[in-house]
Amino acid sequence: MFKNLSKNLISFLAILLIVAALFAFTSEEFGFFQEPERISPRELSEKINNEEIAEIILVGNNIEVILEDESVMTTRKEPDISLMEFLERWGAEEEKVRALSITYEEEPDWGWLSTLLIILLPLLFLLIFFQLIIKQAKGGANSALDFSKAKARLFGEGGMPKKDVDFEDVAGLEEAKEELKEIVEFLKDPKRFDEVGAKIPKGVLLTGPPGTGKTLLARAISGEADAPFFEVSGSEFIELFVGVGSGRVRDLFQKAKSKQPCIVYIDELDAIGRKRGAGLGGGNDEREQTLNQILVELDGFDKDTKVVVLASTNRPDVLDPALLRPGRFDRKIILDSPDLKARKKILEIHTRNKPLDEDVDLQEVAERTPGFSGADLENLTNEAAILTARREKKKVSQEELLESIEKVLLGPERKSHILSKKEKEISAYHEAGHALVSSLLAETQEVRKVSIISRGQAAGYTLKMPMEEKRIKSKSEFLSEIAVLLGGYVTEKYKYKETTTGAANDLEKASKYARKLVKKYGMSSLGPISYGGEREHVFLGEEISEEKNYSEEIASKIDKEISKIIKRAEKQAAKLIKKNKDKLEELAQVLIEKETIEKEEFERIMNKA
Ligand code: ADP
Ligand code: MG
Ligand code: ZN
Numbered sequence: 001m002f003k004n005l006s007k008n009l010i011s012f013l014a015i016l017l018i019v020a021a022l023f024a025f026t027s028e029e030f031g032f033f034q035e036p037e038r039i040s041p042r043e044l045s046e047k048i049n050n051e052e053i054a055e056i057i058l059v060g061n062n063i064e065v066i067l068e069d070e071s072v073m074t075t076r077k078e079p080d081i082s083l084m085e086f087l088e089r090w091g092a093e094e095e096k097v098r099a100l101s102i103t104y105e106e107e108p109d110w111g112w113l114s115t116l117l118i119i120l121l122p123l124l125f126l127l128i129f130f131q132l133i134i135k136q137a138k139g140g141a142n143s144a145l146d147f148s149k150a151k152a153r154l155f156g157e158g159g160m161p162k163k164d165v166d167f168e169d170v171a172g173l174e175e176a177k178e179e180l181k182e183i184v185e186f187l188k189d190p191k192r193f194d195e196v197g198a199k200i201p202k203g204v205l206l207t208g209p210p211g212t213g214k215t216l217l218a219r220a221i222s223g224e225a226d227a228p229f230f231e232v233s234g235s236e237f238i239e240l241f242v243g244v245g246s247g248r249v250r251d252l253f254q255k256a257k258s259k260q261p262c263i264v265y266i267d268e269l270d271a272i273g274r275k276r277g278a279g280l281g282g283g284n285d286e287r288e289q290t291l292n293q294i295l296v297e298l299d300g301f302d303k304d305t306k307v308v309v310l311a312s313t314n315r316p317d318v319l320d321p322a323l324l325r326p327g328r329f330d331r332k333i334i335l336d337s338p339d340l341k342a343r344k345k346i347l348e349i350h351t352r353n354k355p356l357d358e359d360v361d362l363q364e365v366a367e368r369t370p371g372f373s374g375a376d377l378e379n380l381t382n383e384a385a386i387l388t389a390r391r392e393k394k395k396v397s398q399e400e401l402l403e404s405i406e407k408v409l410l411g412p413e414r415k416s417h418i419l420s421k422k423e424k425e426i427s428a429y430h431e432a433g434h435a436l437v438s439s440l441l442a443e444t445q446e447v448r449k450v451s452i453i454s455r456g457q458a459a460g461y462t463l464k465m466p467m468e469e470k471r472i473k474s475k476s477e478f479l480s481e482i483a484v485l486l487g488g489y490v491t492e493k494y495k496y497k498e499t500t501t502g503a504a505n506d507l508e509k510a511s512k513y514a515r516k517l518v519k520k521y522g523m524s525s526l527g528p529i530s531y532g533g534e535r536e537h538v539f540l541g542e543e544i545s546e547e548k549n550y551s552e553e554i555a556s557k558i559d560k561e562i563s564k565i566i567k568r569a570e571k572q573a574a575k576l577i578k579k580n581k582d583k584l585e586e587l588a589q590v591l592i593e594k595e596t597i598e599k600e601e602f603e604r605i606m607n608k609a
Contacts, residue, residue, distance in 0.1 A: 015128065019121065039065060039073040045092035048100065056100055058083055060107030166223040170216055171349055171374070172342025176333045180204070180221055183308055187225035187261045190306045201331040202301050205269070205324070206312040208335030211375030214312035217335065218265045221310065228262040230255065234271030237290045245272070245290030253297040253307070261306035266294075269311040269329075273319045291320060298328045337373055337453045339595040340366055346374050350381040357397035365401050370424055370453065370595060372408070380404045425592055426492065427452040430502055432587035433491025434484055435597075436580055437573045439606050443480040450587070451596040475523045478513055482569040483576075485510040490573040491584065514565040515558075524561040531558060583608070 039047075044065060047053055057064040063083070065073045077086040087097050167177055186193050186200040193200060206214040222229035232252060237245040256264045272290045298309065311329060313319065323329050338346055344366040351362070369377065381396075383404035388396045435450045489503040522528035531550045548555075577584060586605050590597055597605075 012128070036064070036072040036074050039075050041075055041077075041086070041090040044073075044075055045087055045090040048087065048092045048096050051096065051099075053100060055103065056083075057103045057105055059105045062107075164223060165216065165219045167220050169349060170213055170220050171345030172338045173213060173217065173335055176206070176217060176335055179331075179333055180217070184221055184225045187221075187227040187263065187306075187308065190261050200308065202305070202307070202327070203298055203309045203311070203329035204331045204333060205316065205319075205329040206310065206333050206335060207316040208314065209337055209373060210314050211373035212335040212337055213374045214314075214335055215265075215267055216374070218263070218267075218310045218312065222263050222265075225261075225263070228259045230259075230262065230264045232264075232266055234266055234268040234273065237272050245287070246293035249290055249293040249297060253300075256307045257305065261308075264307055264309045266309065266311040268313060269323075270313040270315040270318055273311075273313070273323050275318060275320045291323070295322060295328065336451065337371065338377070339451060339453050340370075341594070341596075343369055343372060343377060346377045347381060350378045351396070354381065354385050355395045357395040359398045360396065360401065361398055362401075364398070365405070368402070368405055376408055380408045383407045424452060425588075426496070426500060426502065428588040428591035429491050429495045429584070430488040430500075432584050432591055433487040433489075433494075433573075433577055434506075435487075435587060435602065436491075436584055437487035437576050438484045439602070440576050440580065441480040441483060443474075443477045444484055446599070447602055448599050449596060450591065450602060452591050453595050475517065475521075478517050478521075478523065479565070479569060479572075482510045482513050482565065483573045485513075486566070486570050486573045487577070490570060491577050494574065494577050494581075510566060510569070511562065514562045517565060518558050518561045524565070526554070526557060526561060 044053075044063070047065075047067070052068050053065060054068050054070070055066040057066070061077050061079050063075050063077060065075070067073065077083060081089075083102065084094070084097055088094060170177065183200060183204065206217060208214055219229065219231075230252060232248075237248050252264065256262055272287050272294070274287070274291075301307065309329075316332070324332075344362050347362045347365055351360075365380075369380070372380070380401070381404075384396050384400040387400040387403060388394075391400075393400075431450050431452050435447050438444045439447050485506045488506050489499055492499045492503065518524040518526060519531040522530065531554065532548055550558075583605060586608075587597065587602075590601070590605070
C-alpha cells in the first residue's frame with residue numbers, strides 16, 4: 001500500500017519538475033541560454049559616438065548590440081519611446097545614430113503560451129488527480145485510495161507467508177477440534193463429499209470468551225486443510241463512507257470464490273452482525289447494509305461453492321438472529337476457557353521455544369492459574385522469559401513462572417473471573433449441586449460435562465442439552481429445570497450456611513421460568529389465561545414494553561403462584577442434595593482437583609452404590 005503511495009508521489013513530483021522546467025525555458029530571468037553581456041545605455045551612446053558599433057538589432061525593447069570586434073552585448077530601452085529618442089537621451093549624436101545599421105525584428109510573442117499555461121495547468125492537475133482516484137477505485141489491488149476492496153489478508157498463496165499453525169498448536173478444545181475435522185476433510189477433498197451428495201455447513205460460528213483461541217483455531221483449520229485462508233475483521237467493513245462495507249463483502253466473497261476450496265474467516269463478527277433495526281444505541285445504516293450483503297452472499301452459495309465461512313465472536317447474544325438461521329451460521333462451536341489439563345498443554349506449547357530449567361513444573365503453574373485464558377497463559381510464559389532475561393539468567397525457572405502469574409493477574413488487561421482458592425471451592429460445590437439435582441430428576445437431560453471454569457458470565461457451568469432447544473416443554477420439565485437451577489443456590493446454603501452472588505444468574509432464570517409458567521402457559525392454579533402479552537420487541541427492550549392487562553388483584557395472585565413454584569423447587573432440590581451428600585462431596589472434590597468432570601466420570605460417580 002505504501003509502496004503504491006510513494007510511486008504516485010514520485011510521478012506527481014516528476015510532473016511538477018517538468019512544468020517548472022518549462023517555465024524556466026520561457027522566462028527571461030532564468031534564461032537557459034547564456035545571456036550576452038549587458039551594456040549600460042550611457043556606454044552604448046558613447047560607443048556609438050566613437051563609431052565602435054557595427055550593427056544594432058532591435059527586438060521589441062531589447063537592444064542587441066554587435067560591436068566592431070564582433071562581440072555581442074545587450075541592453076533595453078524604455079517601452080514607449082523610439083530607439084532614436086532613447087539613444088539621444090543618453091547622449092548619442094543624431095547623425096552617428098542614423099549612420100548605424102539598424103535591423104528591426106519582430107519580438108517572438110510568448111504571451112499566448114503563458115495564458116494557455118495559466119488556464120491549462122490547474123486543469124491538468126485536476127485531471128491527474130481524478131485519474132489517480134478513478135484508477136485506484138477500479139483496479140490495482142490494495143492500493144492507497146482503494147475504498148471498496150476488502151482488506152482481507154490472504155494467507156497461503158502469494159503475499160502473506162503461509163500460516164504454519166495446525167491443530168497441534170491448539171491445546172485442549174477437543175470437542176471443537178472434533179467438530180471441525182469434518183470441515184478440514186471437506187476442504188482437503190471436496191469431491192468425496194460431492195459424490196455422495198453430502199452438503200457441508202457453509203457457516204460456522206466460533207464463540208467463546210476473549211483469548212480462548214478462536215482466531216488461532218480458525219487459522220489452524222486452514223493449516224490442517226492446506227487451503228487458502230482469507231482473514232478479515234468485522235470492524236474493517238465499517239468505514240466512513242456508506243456502501244463501502246457491502247462493497248467489501250461482495251469483493252471478499254468474489255475473491256474467495258476464485259480460490260475455492262478455501263476459508264473465509266470473519267473475526268469479531270459482532271462488529272457488523274448486531275441485531276438490526278434495534279432503536280437502542282443508534283441504528284447504523286452502513287452496518288445493516290454490510291450485514292445484509294453477508295446474508296446475500298451466504299444465501300448465494302450453491303452446492304458447487306466450496307467456500308467455508310468461519311466467524312468468531314465473544315458476544316453471540318447480540319448477533320442478529322438472521323445470521324444464525326439454517327444455511328447461514330447454523331453450526332455453533334463453543335470454545336471453553338481452558339481447564340487444568342488444557343492449561344498445562346497450552347503452557348507446554350508456549351514454552352516449547354524457551355529454554356526451561358529442570359525445576360520447572362508446569363503442572364503447578366497450571367494449578368495456580370484457574371480462569372486464565374490461552375492468551376493469558378501465553379502472556380505469562382512471555383513475562384517469565386522477560387524476567388529471566390532481565391535477571392541475566394540463561395534458563396527460565398519455576399520462580400520466574402510463578403512470579404509472572406501475579407504479573408498477569410495484576411496486569412492492565414486483566415479480565416474478570418480469576419478464581420481464588422475459596423471461590424474455586426464454592427464454585428465446585430455449586431456446580432456439583434446443579435449436576436447432582438439434574439441427574440437425579442427424571443425429566444432433565446443427561447449431564448454431559450461439569451466445569452467450574454467460567455464460561456461467559458456464569459462462574460461455572462453444568463452442560464446439559466439446553467432447555468431452550470426443545471420446542472415443546474411440559475410443566476414437569478419446567479419444574480425440574482427450576483429445581484436444577486436452584487441446585488447451586490441450595491448447595492451453597494447447605495454447605496456454607498449462606499449463599500453467594502454466584503447464584504444470581506440462576507435465580508433470575510428460575511424466576512423467569514416460573515413467571516412464564518404462570519402468566520404465559522397457564523400452568524398454575526390461575527388457569528389457562530395468558531396474562532400480559534409479552535411483546536418481543538427489540539425496539540424498547542422486551543421487558544420494558546410488556547403490557548399489563550390484568551388487575552392488581554391478579555398481580556398479587558401471580559406473585560404468590562410464582563413464589564409457590566420457586567419454594568417447592570427449592571425444597572425438592574434441598575432434599576436431593578441432603579440425601580446424596582456423599583456424592584456431592586465426591587463430585588466437589590473431583591471438581592476442585594480437576595476443574596472439569598466429563599460425562600463418563602460423572603456417571604461413574606453417580607452410579608456408585
Ligand atoms: P480469541 O480470538 O479467542 O480472542 P486468540 O485465538 O487470538 O483468541 O488467542 C490469543 C493467543 O492465545 C493465541 O495466539 C495463542 O497463542 C494463545 N492461545 C489461546 N488459546 C490457546 C490454545 N487453546 N492453545 C494454545 N494457545 C492458545
Ligand atoms: Mg480473536
Ligand atoms: Zn449456578
